Amino acid sequence: MTKDLKLAHLALLSVAMIYGANYILAKDVMDGFLEPRGFILLRAMGATLLFWLFHRSSKSVKIERGDYWRFALAGLFGVALNQIMFFEGLQRTTPINASIIMTVNPIVVMLLSALLLKESLGWAKMVGILLGAVGAGWLISGKGEVDLLNDNTSLGNILVFINATSYGLYLIVVKPLMAKYPAIQVVKWVFLLGFVYVLPFGAVELVSAPWSSWTIDIYWKAGFVVLFTTFFAYLFNLYAMKTVSSTTVSAYIYLQPFFATIFALMLGTDELSWRLIGSAGLIFVGVYLANFYKKGYFSK
Template sequence: MDRSIKNAHFALLAVALIYGVNYIMAKEVMNGFLEPRGFILLRAIGASILFWIVHRGTAAKRIEKSDIWRFALAGLFGVALNQIMFFEGLQRTTPINASIIMTINPILVLVLSAIVLKEGLGWLKIVGIALGASGAIWLISGKGEVDLLNSDTSLGNLFVLINATSYALYLIVVKPLMKKYPPIQVIKWVFGFGLLYVLPFGAGQLYSAPWETWTVSIYAQAGFVVVFTTFFAYLLNVYALKTVSSTTVSAYIYLQPVFATSFSLMLGLDMISWREAGAAGLIFLGVYLANFYKRSVRS
């Protein structure tokens, strides 16, 4: 295997590991130290500063006025709505549930691409979508509540599903921008718009956070989310996209539940139930049928 391809896969493995750890790190910080929207604002501020610093002195293209609305939508779906729903959901649900639900993202991309981009769907993809949706609904429905919103955990699962849908929309909206402008420039402006959206919702929570109770460990975990989950994860994904396909990049999302579950179980933070295992199985099977089955048969 070519060295550049190996490096790309190592980069993607590192991203999956970072996101797997992130479920635990972020939840710990939100356990009485920083509310979700305040955390999102802190993340947006830190990442925006880092992206602007990195982008200085690099090649840039003049942004066309006709593309500004697309940057604005990408900031809404890729940073503001996406992250707010994820952190609000993670505060209410478990790291295992959140990581499992996020694996439905590729299925959502297929559905939205068919609706927005008019891409065709074969019967295997339709079956895969149905299975993945069934798994997500089973997981969200909790232990048989008639009203999903009666359970705080189920509400958290629902928020994470909205987060996955928002991120799927972001991938569709940002795709033409990635082809037209340097990736670092795109990410910089996406986070710039995202910061504007998050500011009015997170300023109060960030200002009122009990900073005096923060320990070195909490600062380190918050720093991990800002620097690694946001900044380095995006940079590593951009690096990998130069060598491998976007399909390969997206496939690594399936390692996130493995890492998140492994860390949660090792640290004694969570226990996996038969319902969670069954829902995960349906989601993985659905993703496999919708994205990879036909490809594997041809090979």
């Protein structure tokens, strides 16, 4: 395995760990301190400022006119539609349903990559993605009742599915840009455009937030979401995509509920069980097959 490949997988592992912690921390911020769309705008605004400041010390490549539409779509699918649909869907369904639906994302990415990017689909990759989905689904379903067909949650389920599909489309749309431009240059424009899209939907909620009631604890949790869940997570994903496929990036999504459970165990809010052990085994075998099962892979 080459150095670049090792760093790419390390970046994706870091993203999975960040999102695992985010499940616990972001919920506290939205518990009476900041409404979802206001939180999305805060994330987009904060990350956009960080990306543009960070890029000042990096090189730029002139953007080809034919790529403008791709940047616009990446901002729409990767920031605005992705995040708005998830939070709006989550308000209309259960966290368990939403987490289960999110496991379809790598499957969507795998199929779209084959159709649009002409990526090859070997048996190991397909079996790995499916095993990962089963493992993540088993882990999540053990935390509560799954009811995807309930009329009261059907709209929310649809919105979360749109979210999962939107992020899948983002990974497909942004992949060719990574072959032409530095990762930081790509993500700074993606977030600037995403911020413009989100601004009309989240401005009122952000301005009207009860800022005087925010505690130091809430500020650092919101800061974690902006700095790590948004800035570093998106940057690490794009960095990895310069080396690995869109399908590989999406496969690491299956590790997110695993890390969320590990953090919950550390905080004493969850218990070790055979379900956790069994589902973790399926997830890791799935991620291995989808990303590493290749003759001579580790000797490169």
